[in-house]
Amino acid sequence: xxxxxxxxxxxxxxxxxxxxxxxxxxxxxxxxxxxxxxxxxxxxxxxxxxxxxxxxxxxxxxxxxxxxxxxxxxxxxxxxxxxxxxxxxxxxxxxxxxxxxxxxxxxxxxxxxxxxx
Amino acid sequence: xxxxxxxxxxxxxxxxxxxxxxxxxxxxxxxxxxxxxxxxxxxxxxxxxxxxxxxxxxxxxxxxxxxxxxxxxxxxxxxxxxxxxxxxxxxxxxxxxxxxxxxxxxxxxxxxxx
Numbered sequence: 180x181x182x183x184x185x186x187x188x189x190x191x192x193x194x195x196x197x198x199x200x201x202x203x204x205x206x207x208x209x210x211x212x213x214x215x216x217x218x219x220x221x222x223x224x225x226x227x228x229x230x231x232x233x234x235x236x237x238x239x240x241x242x243x244x245x246x247x248x249x250x251x252x253x254x255x256x257x258x259x260x261x262x263x264x265x266x267x268x269x270x271x272x273x274x275x276x277x278x279x280x281x282x283x284x285x286x287x288x289x290x291x292x293x294x295x296x
Numbered sequence: 297x298x299x300x301x302x303x304x305x306x307x308x309x310x311x312x313x314x315x316x317x318x319x320x321x322x323x324x325x326x327x328x329x330x331x332x333x334x335x336x337x338x339x340x341x342x343x344x345x346x347x348x349x350x351x352x353x354x355x356x357x358x359x360x361x362x363x364x365x366x367x368x369x370x371x372x373x374x375x376x377x378x379x380x381x382x383x384x385x386x387x388x389x390x391x392x393x394x395x396x397x398x399x400x401x402x403x404x405x406x407x408x409x410x
Binding site: 213 | 340402
């Protein structure tokens, strides 16, 4: 089946630094990728939707200058948390929709645990 | 707004026990309903779905019926196995509005003991 990977699986950084998380579709081309955030005991919240070659669409309340999303190719999207602070500590999950199926189908990555000290 | 509510876990069962995980939803349009499963260390996987009222989704022995009158999509399995231990997420997608995104519940951890 379709596989989506994320790197790193967990990262610890100091407050004020930036962290980049990669999301890759390993065996299919993804025109659309999604980034979610999950707090403990809460549901996954969609942060943004990115389409290859265009700017990401952010959900209401998500700071686009803080969470930079780049979708430069059909197999890679990156999320950069800029000037991270402890409140940014969370579980970040990406998903990808194959070019052949549209956004009705999403394959999820295993997630990245970010801890900001 | 659109939302999904599912029972809090963890749910701990013995092997071969009957499983029910409750899920109810609120939606302004005509949602499709989904159950996703996340095994340890892996990404969410689609378990089953139903796209209209009275549809029953089924997969791997799991079933859920789209009940419009009670706005519910409860997940059931007649006999669970240790390998079913995972986190289960109920989700909906509303079509035709300004957004086409998935809205998730909080997830329910299922632990099956031998």
